[in-house]
Amino acid sequence: MKNIIEVSNLKKYFGRGDKLVKAVDGISLEIHEKEIFGFLGPNGAGKTTSLRMIIGLLKPDVGEVSIMGNNPYKNGKKLKRELGIIPQSLTFYTDLTVEENLWFLAKIYDLPKDLAKDRIDSLISKVGLDEKRKQLARTLSGGLQRRLNLILGLIHDPSIILCDEPTPGLDPQSRAVVWDFIRDLPNQGKTVILTTHFMEEADRLSDRVAIIDNGKILVLDTPQKLKASIGEGDLVEFTLFRDDQHHLEKISNLLKGYNGIVDSFVSSGRIVIRALDVVPRLSKILNYMESENAVIENMKIRSTTLEDVFINLTGRALRD
Numbered sequence: 001m002k003n004i005i006e007v008s009n010l011k012k013y014f015g016r017g018d019k020l021v022k023a024v025d026g027i028s029l030e031i032h033e034k035e036i037f038g039f040l041g042p043n044g045a046g047k048t049t050s051l052r053m054i055i056g057l058l059k060p061d062v063g064e065v066s067i068m069g070n071n072p073y074k075n076g077k078k079l080k081r082e083l084g085i086i087p088q089s090l091t092f093y094t095d096l097t098v099e100e101n102l103w104f105l106a107k108i109y110d111l112p113k114d115l116a117k118d119r120i121d122s123l124i125s126k127v128g129l130d131e132k133r134k135q136l137a138r139t140l141s142g143g144l145q146r147r148l149n150l151i152l153g154l155i156h157d158p159s160i161i162l163c164d165e166p167t168p169g170l171d172p173q174s175r176a177v178v179w180d181f182i183r184d185l186p187n188q189g190k191t192v193i194l195t196t197h198f199m200e201e202a203d204r205l206s207d208r209v210a211i212i213d214n215g216k217i218l219v220l221d222t223p224q225k226l227k228a229s230i231g232e233g234d235l236v237e238f239t240l241f242r243d244d245q246h247h248l249e250k251i252s253n254l255l256k257g258y259n260g261i262v263d264s265f266v267s268s269g270r271i272v273i274r275a276l277d278v279v280p281r282l283s284k285i286l287n288y289m290e291s292e293n294a295v296i297e298n299m300k301i302r303s304t305t306l307e308d309v310f311i312n313l314t315g316r317a318l319r320d
C-alpha cells in the first residue's frame, strides 16, 4: 500500500496560561492511496485543526506533513490542484445559481470550457441537483446546499479530497446521496480524508478510522477491528422504569457477575450489557433482573458500534 500523506507528531496549541487549548497534541499517521480515512471524535476533539494543518492552511507548532512527497507549507502551490477541500461551513455564493457557482470555480482553476462543462454536468447529476441547476444557491433547502458544497470542492478533479463533517443535520435522503458520492470516490482513484462526530458515518464510509479526543489519536484501525477490539458478543440495552443513576449502577453491577455477561455499564440512562449467545440466555437474564427489582421499560439488542469503542476508551459518549 502506497502512502499518499504522512503526518508526524503534529501539534497545535491555542491561547496560553489558563486558556491554553491543546487542539492537536501530537498526532502521527499515514494515509494510503485510494482509501477513505476517517477522523471520528466529539466536538472540539481537534478534527478540523488537524485537517487544516494537513493541507497546509494552518502552520503547526510542531510536526511534519508530507503530501505526495511535498511539504504543503513550502510547495503549497504545487499541491493546490491535487487537493479538494469540502469545508465544514457552507462556502458558496448564495446569490449565484448552482451552476454559476461551479462555473465561477472552473474559471478560477482555469479549466477549458468543454472540460468544465462536462465536469459540471457530471457533478450536478451525481448529487441529484439537475433540476435545481438554475436556482439561486440561497433558495435551496439545507440538504441540497450541502450537496452543492460537496461538489464545489471537486471541480478541478483533485486526487485527494478532504471532507470536513459532510452531513451535519442532513435529512436521511440527502445523507444517503452524500454517503454514496463519497463512497464512490476511491473507485475514481481518489483518496479521501473525512472528519465526523457521527459514528455511523465513520463506520460506513471509512476503510480506516482514527478516533480522536482532546487532540490525541486514541486508536487507529479498520472499523471492523476497532469494534472487535472491545469484546465479543452482542449488546443489550435496557431502559428501566426506575432510572435514577444509583439504581441503574446497582443493577448494572449485579449483572456484571451474572453467567455469560461479559460486561455491564450505565450509559445515557440505560444499562448496557455485553453477552455471548445472548438470545438463548435472555429469558434467564430478564428473570434475574426482575428478581433484583429492576422493572424493564424497554429493551434493544444490537451489535457493537464505534460509539461503544469511544465509550470504552473515554468513559464518555460521543455526543453528550
Ligand SMILES: Nc1ncnc2c1ncn2[C@@H]1O[C@H](COP(=O)(O)OP(=O)(O)OP(=O)(O)O)[C@@H](O)[C@H]1O
Residues within 6 Å of the ligand: 014, 015, 021, 022, 023, 024, 041, 042, 043, 044, 045, 046, 047, 048, 049, 050, 088, 197
Ligand atoms: N483559531 C482558534 N483559536 C482558538 N482556539 C481554537 C481555534 N481553532 C480551534 N480552536 C480550539 O481547538 C479545539 C479543537 O477545535 P477543532 O475545530 O479542531 O475541533 P473539531 O474536532 O473540528 O470540532 P467540531 O466537531 O466541533 O467541528 C477546540 O477546543 C477549539 O475551540
Ligand SMILES: [Mg+2]
Residues within 6 Å of the ligand: 047, 048, 049, 088, 164, 165
Ligand atoms: Mg470541526
